[in-house]
Amino acid sequence: MSGENENQPNLENAAELEAGAAELNGADDGQLDTNLATLLAELDKARQDVLYVRAEAENIRRRAAEDNEKTRKFAVEKFARELLAVRDSLEMALADQSGSFENLKVGVELTNKQLAAAFEKADLTEINPLGEKLDPNKHQAISMAPADAEPNTVIQVMQKGYELSGRVVRPAMVVVAAPK
Incomplete structure (x- = not known):
């Protein structure tokens, strides 16, 4: 039976605990409610902060991906602009109907210089x-x-x-x- 007594709750201790809890609850009930409300408010604010940080991180990731895509897509834009002048010069040479070899040679030399300048800039x-x-x-x-x-x-x-x-x-x- 001694084993049964060990598993049985001690009624004297339980009464003392209940009396102590009643004292705490009665005396600090308003303060506990205030503390609980404060902690719940802090928890809610912390949750909102986490959501904000997650959203901000997602926006930064998305913007970085968009910037990388634009950079990849338009990386040769300056070089392409430089080559447009070379193409214009070649088209002018092809449109030349003068039949002068010397004019054609001068035009090709100028076009080659434009191309070399475009290469240098790039x-x-x-x-x-x-x-x-x-x-x-x-x-x-x-x-x-x-x-x-x-x-x-x-x-x-x-x-x-x-x-x-x-x-x-x-x-x-x-x-x-x-x-x-």
């Missing part, structure tokens, strides 16, 4: 490695030929290469000196 630089050692990062050897130059030296440029801001867009196609 930081598009030419790779013309004649006489340089073969650099597989910038040059593509298409053949080897006997030459007096040191082996693997570029002896002929078949097609110039181009770099955009230091990044190879098209490697130069070259012929290199064969080993002796």
Whole structure:
């Protein structure tokens, strides 16, 4: 029976606890309600703050995605504007009915200068490695030929290469000196 007594609640302690709780409830009931209301208000404000932060984070993410899309879409806009002048010059040359070879040559030279200026503004630089050692990062050897130059030296440029801001867009196609 001693096991049963351990599991049975102690009536004297329960009465004391009830009396203590009644004292607390009676004395601080108004203050507890005030504290509870304050805590609930703080909780509601914290929830609103979390919702605001989430919404703001989502807006920032969405705006960043839109900006990235616009940047990707219109990255070449300045370069395209520069090329429009080159196209206009070429169309004028094709429309020329004078038959003068000299006028055509002058027009093509001016158009080439416009194109070079557009490339320069876009930081598009030419790779013309004649006489340089073969650099597989910038040059593509298409053949080897006997030459007096040191082996693997570029002896002929078949097609110039181009770099955009230091990044190879098209490697130069070259012929290199064969080993002796």
